[in-house]
Every structure is written in structure tokens, then in C-alpha cells.
Amino acid sequence: MQHFCKQELLFGKLLCKTKPVNQQPVRFTRKPRWLPRAPSKMFRVPVRPKISTEERNELFQLFTTYRTSMKSIKKQLEYELETSYTGQEVLQEIANKEEALWKKCLEINDNWNAEVALARDERLAIEREAQRKLILAQLIEKEEEKKKQLEAIEEIVRLEKEKSKSYITVENIDQAIDKALDNIVNYKYAIDVAGNIYYNNELEKQTTETGKQQQQVKVVN
Template sequence: MLKLTPNLRLLSKHDATNFTKFESVRFRRRKPISLGTAKSKLFKIPPRPSQSEEEKLELQRLHNNYRTQMKSLRYYFIVNHSAEFAEASEDPEESRRVFEEDLKRCTSINEKWNEKQREIREKAISKQQENDIIAALEKVELEKKKIKEMKENIEEIVRKEKEQSKTFITAENIDAAIEQALANPVDYNFALISSGEKILGRDNIPGRDKNKASMNQ
């Protein structure tokens, strides 16, 4: 989407005829003020903006000229507009009737335009709604799929656990397991020698059976 200024964006690329197609952008790509001044900028004193006197006078002159002209034009239109109705008739009732007729005409033009805009707006809204519904349905489908996958994963975990549970030590076979453990002590300690060779066991002496773990733990 076209971003015109930091806080204004154009909604439709093809229709920029009026300002109803603009949207103000509420986020800004800046640090929030609540973060405070950066440490490195804490003692920085920005120079005061300065404007030369002649530049100031020149801009003031241009600005004043512009405002005076606009004010005069506005005043001219007001005076002439009311003069039209005053000229229409001597009778104030008649003038009023002419004025109201003109107002009616203007209102009808305005209403016509509003009607046109309403149609465009409603069309856009209904389209947006359809898109929203489609997007929502898609989201629901995605969510369902996600839940299904999750359930499958859980089932898989449970199945594996069940399989493993056959080898668990229970109250029935605890004595046999203890016997087994005492009969086969294992020492995981080892030492490395400079050639990178592994000497297993805490009390192992090099030259003996290397792969046999020490019995003395």
C-alpha cells in the first residue's frame, strides 16, 4: 500500500480521487518516548533553529498576501451569493423562496454524490466481509489440522511409553533387578593418555584388558 507521509496511507491504488480513500497509520517506526533519551544523547544540546531576518520577512509577506487574497475571495463569494437572492425580487418572501429552491438543488446534488459513495462503500464493505469469512474459515481449518497433528503426536508418545513399560522395574521384579545390578557393576570413569587412547575404569592399569570396566567402584 502506498504510504504518502509517515502517518497517511492510500487504501486503493486506482482511486485516489478523494480523501475518503486515505487512512491514518497509527503505528510509527520509532522508539516510544517512554524509553527516554539514549545514554549517548543525554547531554547533547541541539542548536536552536535560526532563520535569517530577511527570509522571515519574505515568507511572512508571501503568507500575508496569500491569506489576504483568500479572505477577499471568500468575502467576495459570500457577498455575491447573497446578492443574487436579494436581486431576485424586492419581496423578502420571494427572495427566501428562491434561496430555498437553490438550497434544495444543492442538497440534491450532494445527496446524489452521497448515494454514489454509499454504493461504493457498501460494495467494499460486503467484499471485505466475504474475505473476512473466507479468512476465518481457513483459520478454523488450520486450527483443526493443528489439533489433529498434536493428538497424533501425543498418541505416538503414549505408544512408545507403553512399549517401554515392559522393561520397567516393578514391585514384582525388583529383587531380580537388584541382583542383576549387583552382579554386574559398571564403572564409567576413564582416563585419556597422550596418544588419545581411552583407559576405562578408575582402577584400571594399562596393559590389562582395556575394554573391561573396573569392578571396584
């Protein structure tokens, strides 16, 4: 009936039927619990059921029987349910399943490890080769650098050897002193704007070397 009412309302809405015919809601016609008693039933006293002693005893027996039987059936079903979770065979089966699963997991792990080991060996070999090449290149570079350094040192030594021919030693110190005494050079002079050199506030004609110096000074000025 309720379903029918719903349908009616739905079709009423769809077909713009504002007043469905013969609609009688069933569910929501009852008085809610929180409303007071209907005025027409205000002073009504409900008649108490009269149950005879025999019938009462019979009902008591029936209910007792029913309750006790149901209790034992429930207990039995609970026991069966419990054994289906915690029985010895069930536990053994669960343990076997777990063992198989564990074995499978181990196998997968081993396979994976082997795969990874193969890949790692390849990678390590490549890396080792690259490292070897790098070290070789570095060795060559170092050797070349060393050679260059040696050459540079050789050059310095050669130059120094050439220079050492003009060194003043114990043997030729007297000659050097004599030479120095023979060619005294006086650098204590002044220069004017024209480039003339003055010794002791006097203009003096210089030697050829001095003339060259003068020319240089003039160029500078």
C-alpha cells in the first residue's frame, strides 16, 4: 500500500496530477507517541486479559521449553563457529598455508637476488673498466707533466751554467777588482729639461756613452 502511494505520488508529479484519486496513506496516519491521547479515547480503560491458571502454566511450560532448547542450539552453533576458527585441523591448515606462502616468498626473493646479482656484476665490470681507463689517462698526464717540469729545470740549469762563466770567483776576483777600478761609473748627476747632464752643478761634456744616454733622455722627454 505504501509502495502504491509512492508510485501514485510519483506519477501525480510527473503527469501534473495534483489530486490523486483514492490515495490513502497507511504509514503516517497513526498518532505519534508524543501526542496525548485522542479525546474520544480519553476515559477508555483497557480490559485486562483474563488468563486461566492452566493456560498460564501451559504457556510457562512452552516458553521454558523453547528458551532452554534455543539456548542449547545457540551454544552448539557457537561451539561449531568457534571450532571453525580455532579447531586443531583448521589451525593446521592455516599453518600449512602460511608455510607454503613463506616458501613461495623465499623463492621469489632468491630469484630476485640472482637477477640483481647479475645486473650488479655487469655494472661493476663496466665501472671497473672506466676506472682503469681513467687511472691510465691520469698516469700518462702525470708523466708528461713530470717530463715538462724536468725540461724546465734543465733549461734553468743550462742558463745558470751559461751565466756561471761570468761569475766572480776566487781565481778571477783580482781581475774583476781591477776592471771595476778601471771603469768607474758616476751616477750622481742631474738632468735638465733639455736632457743635459750636470755633475756638481756644472755642465760637462760626456763621453760617447753619455751622449747616447742624453739622446735617450731626450727621447723620453
